[in-house]
Amino acid sequence: MSHTTVQVQNVSLSFGGVKALTDVSITVSSDEIFAIIGPNGAGKTALLNCISGFYRPQVGEVYLYGKKITGLRPDRIARLGIARTFQNIGLYTGLSTLDNIMAARHVFMKQNFLTSALYFGWSRKEEIAHRKTVEEIIDFLEMQSIRKQIVGTLPYGLRKRVELGRALALEPKVLLLDEPMAGMTLEEKEDIARFILDVFEGQGDTYPDSPVLRDGVRSIVMIEHDMGVVMDLADRIAVLNFGRKIAEGTPAQIQSDPDVIKAYLGEPGQPG
Amino acid sequence: MRHFSSSFAHSYGQDMALLRTRTQWLLLVVFLAFIFTVPRWASNSFLTLATVIGITIVSAQGLNILTGNCGLVSMGHSAFMMVGGYAMAILTSQLGLPFVLAVPVAGLVAGVVGTIFGLPSLRIKGFYLIMATVAAYFIIHWLVLQFRQLTGGTEGMALPPADLFGWSIRSRENYFYVVIVTAIIATLVAKNILRTRIGRAFVAIRDNDLAAEAMGVNLFRYKLQAFFLGNIFAGVAGALSVQYYAFANVEQFPFFDSVWLLGMLIVGGMGSVSGVIYGVIAIKLLQQLAVKIGPSLAEIVNPQAAVGLSLILPSIAIILFLIFAPRGISHLWERVRNYYQLWPY
Numbered sequence: 001m002s003h004t005t006v007q008v009q010n011v012s013l014s015f016g017g018v019k020a021l022t023d024v025s026i027t028v029s030s031d032e033i034f035a036i037i038g039p040n041g042a043g044k045t046a047l048l049n050c051i052s053g054f055y056r057p058q059v060g061e062v063y064l065y066g067k068k069i070t071g072l073r074p075d076r077i078a079r080l081g082i083a084r085t086f087q088n089i090g091l092y093t094g095l096s097t098l099d100n101i102m103a104a105r106h107v108f109m110k111q112n113f114l115t116s117a118l119y120f121g122w123s124r125k126e127e128i129a130h131r132k133t134v135e136e137i138i139d140f141l142e143m144q145s146i147r148k149q150i151v152g153t154l155p156y157g158l159r160k161r162v163e164l165g166r167a168l169a170l171e172p173k174v175l176l177l178d179e180p181m182a183g184m185t186l187e188e189k190e191d192i193a194r195f196i197l198d199v200f201e202g203q204g205d206t207y208p209d210s211p212v213l214r215d216g217v218r219s220i221v222m223i224e225h226d227m228g229v230v231m232d233l234a235d236r237i238a239v240l241n242f243g244r245k246i247a248e249g250t251p252a253q254i255q256s257d258p259d260v261i262k263a264y265l266g267e268p269g270q271p272g
Numbered sequence: 273m274r275h276f277s278s279s280f281a282h283s284y285g286q287d288m289a290l291l292r293t294r295t296q297w298l299l300l301v302v303f304l305a306f307i308f309t310v311p312r313w314a315s316n317s318f319l320t321l322a323t324v325i326g327i328t329i330v331s332a333q334g335l336n337i338l339t340g341n342c343g344l345v346s347m348g349h350s351a352f353m354m355v356g357g358y359a360m361a362i363l364t365s366q367l368g369l370p371f372v373l374a375v376p377v378a379g380l381v382a383g384v385v386g387t388i389f390g391l392p393s394l395r396i397k398g399f400y401l402i403m404a405t406v407a408a409y410f411i412i413h414w415l416v417l418q419f420r421q422l423t424g425g426t427e428g429m430a431l432p433p434a435d436l437f438g439w440s441i442r443s444r445e446n447y448f449y450v451v452i453v454t455a456i457i458a459t460l461v462a463k464n465i466l467r468t469r470i471g472r473a474f475v476a477i478r479d480n481d482l483a484a485e486a487m488g489v490n491l492f493r494y495k496l497q498a499f500f501l502g503n504i505f506a507g508v509a510g511a512l513s514v515q516y517y518a519f520a521n522v523e524q525f526p527f528f529d530s531v532w533l534l535g536m537l538i539v540g541g542m543g544s545v546s547g548v549i550y551g552v553i554a555i556k557l558l559q560q561l562a563v564k565i566g567p568s569l570a571e572i573v574n575p576q577a578a579v580g581l582s583l584i585l586p587s588i589a590i591i592l593f594l595i596f597a598p599r600g601i602s603h604l605w606e607r608v609r610n611y612y613q614l615w616p617y
Contacts, residue, residue, distance in 0.1 A: 052486055078488035090483030092476050094543065103472040107488035111469040113501070119464035124285065127468060131284045170487060 002029040004066070005174050005219040006082070011050055011060030013043075013243075020046040021057065022243045028174070030218040033200060035234035037224065037254075039263060042240040044223045045087060048176050051221070052084045053077040064174070079107050083172035085163045087179050087223075093152035097143055097162050098134065100151055104169035105130040136210040137165045140203070141195060157188040164195060171212040175199070177222040181229060193229060196220065231255070239263065290463065307452055311445035319444050325556050326451035327512045328536070332548045333462040334505025335533050340543035341466055342498035343478030344393055344401060348408035349506050350529035354522065356382035356507025358416060361429040361520035371434040371441070375454075375511045382507020383500045385412070390499025394492045409527050416522055428521035431514060451512055458505055463545045465501065474498055475543070535590040541600025550601040558586040 006028040013021040021043045028034045036044045049055040051062055053074035061070045069077055083104075092100050109130060115123040138147055141161050146154060151162050160180060167175060180196065181189045202216025224230050230237060231251040239247040239254060241263040247254055254260055281287035291297050310322050335349045359378040363369040369377065389408040393401055416423050423429060433442045441447050465471050473494050476484035485491055514520040532555060540551020562582035569581065597604055 054482070054486075073490070074482075074485040075488045075490045078486055084486055086483060086486075090480050090486070092479035092483070094479050095472070095475055099472055099475075103476050103484075104487045106469055106473055106476075109469040113465070113470070113497075116465045116468040116470055117461040119468065123464070123468055124288070127288060128284045131288070135284075166487065 002031050004028070005030050005032075005064065006051060006221065007063040007066075008047065008051065009061045009063065011047070011057040011062065013046055013050060013055055013057045019243050020055075021050070023060075024240070024243070024245050025060075026238050026245070026248070028219045028221055032235045033196070033220045033222065033233050035222050035224060035230045035237045036240060037227075037230055037237060038240035041242075043243040044240055045178055046243075047240065048084065048178055048221070048223060051077075052082055052176060078170060081171075081173035082176060083167035083170040083174075084176035085160070085167050085178055085180060087182065089156075089159050089163055091151045091159055091163055091166070094150065096148050096150055097138070097146050097154070097165075098148060100162055101134045101137055101165050101169045102130065104166045105134065107170065132209045134169060136207040136213055137168050140168075140198070140207060140210075140213055141165045142191075157184055160184070160188075160192065161195075164192070168199065168210075168212050171210075173218045175217045175220045177220065177224075179223050179225065181224060181226055189226065189229060193233060196222075196233060288467075308449070311448050316444070319448055321556065321560055323444070323448050323451050323516060325552055326448070326455040327509050327516070328533075328552045328556065329455045329549055330451075330458040330512065331506050331509030332533050332536050332540075332552050333458045333545065334502040334509070336502075336537055336543065336545065336548045337462060337466065337471075337474065337505070338498050338502030339534065340537050340548075341471060341478060342474040342495065342502075344390070344495060344498060345398075345534070346405045346499075346502070347402055347527075347530045347534070348389065348405035348412070349503075349533050350525045350527065351409040351412040352382045352386045352503040352506035353510030353513065353529070354412060354416060354525035355385045355503075356510030357514040357520045357525065358423050358429070358510075359507065360511035360514050361431050362422065364431050364434070364515075365429060371436055371515065375508055375515075378511035379504040379508040382510065383504035386503025386506065387496050387500045390496050393495045393499065406527075409530060413522060413527075423520075426522070428519055428523075429514075431518045431520065433518065434515055447516060451516070454508065454512060458508065459545060459549065462505070462548075466545060470494075470497065470501075478543075532586070535586065537600075538590055538598075539593045539600055541602035544600065544602035546605075547600050547602030550605075554589065554601065555586045558589055561585065 004027055008024060008026045011021055011024050012019070024043070024047060026034070036047060038044050046055060050057050053069070053072055053076070056071050061068055063069065064080055064082065069080065092103060095103065109126055111123050111126055138144055141164065143158070143161060143165065146158060151159055154162065164177075164180065177196070181192050184192065199213070200216055200220055203213050205214065207213035222234070234251060236249065237251060237254045238245055239257070239260050246259045246263060247257045249257070281292070286292070291300060311319060314322065331349065331353055335346060339345050356378040359381040360374050363374040363377055364371070389405070392404045396404060417425050433440070435441065436450065439446070441450050466474070473484065473489045476487065476489055477491060477494055481491060510525065513524060517524065536551035536555045537548065538551070539554050540549070541547030559582055562585040566579065566581050593600060
């Protein structure tokens with residue numbers, strides 16, 4: 001049975017006189033890959049930022065499993081089970097791949113000043129326990145060879161992959177991906193598409209120490225410009241244009257929607 | 273980190289260990305043996321230098337947590353040493369606390385005061401935060417002079433001689449051991465904090481505060497924790513310093529020391545725990561060198577200008593490091609190590 005995971009209700013957001021979002025509502029259910037598309041500046045990332053708590057909409061509410069999360073700090077929302085990646089990669093460039101992902105285990109770890117300072121005993125045990133989970137994520141995303149490399153030295157495609165791994169380490173119920181394939185080669189895109197589908201479905205007992213890899217995430221909300229990818233991966237699509245939602249539906253519905261065609265290609269008969 | 277195939281880890285615990293090869297253990301033992309025999313052969317001035325280096329390492333480990341890892345540049349570090357120093361003086365001379373209790377309490381006092389002055393860090397970043405910490409130095413400096421009944425004002429405060437569980441630590445030699453053991457503990461504690469949950473959260477804030485927040489790090493709490501932790505080290509160092517001279521005075525903690533501490537981090541390698549040790553030793557030795565060769569240069573240069581030499585020499589070193597080795601001695605050492613581990617390839 002499917003439930004509603006993330007619900008955005010009549011959200012409006014403006015910066016001074018600029019209206020980023022006007023009365024946007026989306027409802028994402030569990031077991032669904034939900035794509036948000038639209039031309040540049042349509043408000044896709046702003047909508048994602050409203051969900052993850054970076055922006056606080058002036059009007060409207062955001063719910064997670066029926067609970068209101070509008071106005072909560074991003075770190076609180078992350079703890080409630082929403083993890084995200086960033087459009088222009090938000091990694092900790094001075095840390096290794098391993099430590100970037102370990103850093104996301106932060107919310108599940110209980111070390112404090114004293115246990116950390118002593119390290120030996122309790123703290124070390126906890127490090128090892130979480131290292132096991134992180135190693136499963138590294139294994140899943142095929143990053144063993146870059147485990148100890150500083151991410152600032154990694155090529156773009158791999159950085160995106162590390163960022164996905166870091167989001168998974170939060171064991172999210174809902175995964176927000178902001179252009180996970182932007183700027184990638186076809187092969188890299190295929191890899192990421194495969195990872196997204198595998199994460200979504202869950203891998204069962206192949207990865208016993210990582211609940212998210214074992215059971216999969218409930219919903220994925222994805223912004224993506226590559227229409228081929230969107231049409232293949234998404235169960236439902238919402239289209240934004242100038243801060244308004246102009247269409248929502250299955251890929252087939254969206255492809256034949258006259259408003260969407262107009263937004264992407266312009267009015268028929270008008271030059272330019 | 274690269275290792276020989278013979279040192280492959282067979283467990284995560286092994287992989288996380290600080291010392292993994294026999295060579296590393298051997299080097300550590302040799303290094304410790306060298307340090308602990310210093311009082312046996314060193315001259316008085318060298319022993320003083322070594323003690324000051326030890327105290328500065330304690331302080332710099334704190335700044336490395338705050339600035340090197342959490343990215344909050346503090347120019348008020350010597351003020352928090354001052355807080356620790358005066359706390360120590362008051363605790364021992366007026367409340368009669370024993371040394372072994374007074375030092376950690378002085379550290380905590382500096383930590384709490386540092387946290388209060390860290391409060392603006394949530395709202396302001398970078399350059400503006402630096403200015404706020406400069407202000408913190410002068411506010412604390414002023415407060416110490418203002419409350420003269422408590423601190424003795426410009427005259428300073430004398431401390432009673434200290435004992436450690438009945439063992440007198442009044443002699444330079446014994447005090448050196450106390451300082452060195454504290455410096456080793458401070459270094460270990462800093463390393464352990466930085467390689468676990470809290471330390472990773474600090475670096476997360478330094479490298480990308482937005483992403484850190486999206487990954488569940490409470491920025492406000494962790495920035496304050498960085499100020500608290502970092503300034504505990506400053507307070508302990510200040511306490512050790514005033515006990516060494518058996519006297520607390522504002523002149524002991526000049527503003528310039530905050531600047532030199534940042535310079536030490538740059539030379540050693542920002543963020544690196546071992547780099548702190550290299551940086552402190554390098555800058556302190558350069559300062560000492562300038563003091564030594566200063567008088568002989570007095571015939572060539574204007575004597576007043578010769579005094580400035582002790583500032584110029586380490587300053588040039590910092591500039592050279594910023595240009596040619598911005599990641600400091602610790603990174604240079606890593607490159608050397610990688611080279612010989614791969615040799616002859």
